[in-house]
Structure formats: structure tokens, C-alpha cells
Amino acid sequence: MRGISYISIKKSLIIPLVLLMTLSSNAQDFHLSQYEASPMLINPAMTGMFKGDYRATLHYRSQWASIISNPFRSTALSFDTKFKDIKAGVYLLNTSAGSGKYNTTNFVLSGAYDYQLANSPHNHFTGGLQLGGIMKSINFNSLTFEDQYDPAGGGTFSNPTGEIAGATSTFLPEVNLGFMYYYTNTNKRINPFLGASVMHVTEPNETLLNSTSKLPMRFNIHPGVKVNINSKFQFLMHGILMKQENITEIMFSWMGYYYMESKDVFASYGITRRTNDDAVIAHIGLKYKQLEYRLSYDLNTSNLQSVSNSRGGFELSVIFISSKVNPTPIRSCPDL
Secondary structure, three states, rough: OOOOOOOEEOEEOOHHHHHHHHHHHHOOOOOOHHHHHOOHHOHHHHEEEEOEEEEEEEEEEEEOOOOOOOOOEEEEEEEEEEOOOOOEEEEOOOEEEEOOHHHEEEEEEEEEEEEEEEOOOEEEEEEEEEEEEEEEEEEEHHHOOOOHHHHOOEEOOOOOOOOOOOOOEEEEEEEEEEEEEEEOOOOOOEEEEEEEEEEEOOOOOOOOOOOOEEEOOOEEEEEEEEEOOOOEEEEEEEEEEEOOOEEEEEEEEEEEEEEEOOOOOOEEEEEEEEEOOEEEEEEEEEEEEEEEEEEEEEEEEEOOHHHHEEEEEEEEEEEEEEEOOOOOOOOOOOOO
């Protein structure tokens, strides 16, 4: 997650840019390195896009634990299912960051409709809509400001502050739209897909001060292609472009999938590159019957690596899909 930025002067002194960016300016949304593991957070059109009856996902991320005592954490819980061509789901997302205990909680209902071409049933077009809300809060008492520094008192922050605190919490409506095309003929070598979504369509006011600061719309475009080498080995190449006002981020991923028949285990491995010299991310995972486990770690390559020693973020996802066990690992739906 890099939705809120900060600067570390010393590891013991973090300037509360979390407060400044939250209360009076626009910032980039959080992000996940395993963005395909929680697809409803990227595109509502991907609701119910899996092979099975229903899906439940637990997703956790911790970042910058090597620098600050209160690292950025994200936890997502999601559930989705399908009723023929109609898909429905829900997700709960909580993110917290920094010494100000900045916290956001998203609760979103998600729905999608899947349309197959009558003369070409492997070609799918889906549209999705999400409705919900975002609760944002901050603990002003946990923040330290420059005017509180007392050099005569031994370098402590014991002086009173002249900073004016705003509200401690606010509620924002959330509306997201998305579209998707994907091809599902696993007898073919190539299965392409392409998705696009717009998040925060209404651009609600997110500031905690007595002013206006809209949460800007975020535009996502995520193409990819799954290559079926044989019944035991496939690989997936995909990427995502996220643009929010003047912030643009691009990620490219290569993931390999191999079915170990003797152990009835589906192994995954891969690498992701986040542009702007930000991070290189390594992925490993195992799928056994209805459960899939994924681990990833961000190796920081930005200007902050001199402080972080290249350590970035740890991420874990656990996905449960209720379905009849199919020993053939070829998937009929895209990961992203």
C-alpha cells in the first residue's frame, strides 16, 4: 500500500504527512501487490469471476515495518458467488497507517452481469457496479507537530501546539463501475482478457477540515493473456495501469502455474515490476483442492531504499473456492 506517503528524518521522528495529505490534499489510493487475488477491489465486473460455487478471500499486507513502529497495514475480506449470468459479492477493507493512527474502512456491495455471445460462447462481456461507503478517521492526540519541540526541555515535544484539529472521522459514499472482456476456450493456446474500471465515481469530499477536498476518481486498465502450454503448465502475463489525478502507476507481472500430479498440488510462482523505480515483487503460492495460499514480498528499489535497506511490504492471501475438485488446473476465467 502506498496510498499515504511520509518522509523519515530519523527512524525515531516521523513527520505527520499522513495528517497533511488526509486533511487537506488528494492522495493516491492504497494498492496491493497481489492485486489479482482480490479482484473486486480492482474491477466490479470481476465479481463472481471464478470456477466454482462461491469464493471467500482473506488478504493481508504490511509495509514499512523496517522503518516505523506503526507500519501501513491493509486487511481485506471478500465473498462472492454467482446465479447463472448474475454475480454478487461483498468486501470489507480496512487500512491503517502511521503514528496518527489514520484509518479507513470500506464496506462495498458488488454486482456484475456476464453476457456470452450466442454464436461464440467462449467470448464473455461483463459489466459491474459497486455501492457502499468509506469511513475515514484519525487520532489527533497521537500526532506531534513542529511547534511542540522544546530544545530547552531536553529535545522533547512537550510544548502545546497551535495546530487546529478538525473532525476525527468522516463518511464517504462509494460508487464504482467496471467492464471486462475475457475468452475462455482452454482448448486454445491463448486466452486474452481486458478490463477497465472507474472508482470513486461521485468524487465525495474526503477532508476532515472545514474545507473541500474531493476524493479523485481512479481509472484502472488491466490487460492480460493466459497461455495454455499443456494440461499441467500454464503461465499468465498481465499488467495494470492506475491513474488518479496526476499520479500514474503501472505494474507488469509474469506468473507460472504447474500441476504436480503426484501430490495433487498446484504451484504458482512469479515476479512483478512496479514502475517508477518503486519495487520488484516476488510471488510464490500453492493450491490444494479448494484452498489457495499466496505469499509475496516487495523489494524496495526507490530512493527510500537507503533507509529501508530495500525492505518493503509483506503480503499474504488465502482463497477458498467451493467447487468440485478438478485435477486439471486449466482455468476458464482470468485471474485479472
